[in-house]
Amino acid sequence: MARKIESERRNAGGLEGLLDSAAIVLLAVGIIGTVASLVWLKLYGILPALSILINTILVWLLLRSIAEIIRLLKKQAGLPYAGDISYPDATVAYTCSECGAMLHSESRCDSCGANIETD
Template structure:
């Protein structure tokens, strides 16, 4: 008698990188580069140049973060998925074999144990 199994549904959070999260990363890198260049300019130039570089780096960081936040708000208003501080991760559904617990790559058969996947609505055949 061939083995049969049912699909077991598991839900997990899936995080994908969106435009607003990339803008956040660019903003952090700009701030870091601004701080490093300010320290270098303090050693080579003057404290005034260091202050201007720090203000410029912070200004770029603030503008990029505000732009990313604006994208999130517009996406939320339009009812679209968005990523970042005001959003949550989306739910991803994967199916596992009810017999051996391995991930199902096929709709009809488990590759690991060879069990046939039976639809939930279909009656079991003998």
């Protein structure tokens, strides 16, 4: 006798998935346009290539941002969403309680020389 096991599956889809796909396609087209501009126009193609590249990156960022907003709204509403929500890379930094300088050592402050308590 087998039993069913519940598992969550996130399939691509929804408007946020479509926006992600459109962003990738537009980025690829923009890079191809940039390279084509440089190849065909050579020196005269630098400005158009830069313009195409900057516009492509801005449109890619805009579409990804809109997709992220949709994901956040769906998450807040408790609805399923496609893709992942981006998170910043977090790092932990310690500072001295005496002088406020960033600690590079776990035992002693390089700035004021105070000994650091260990847990």
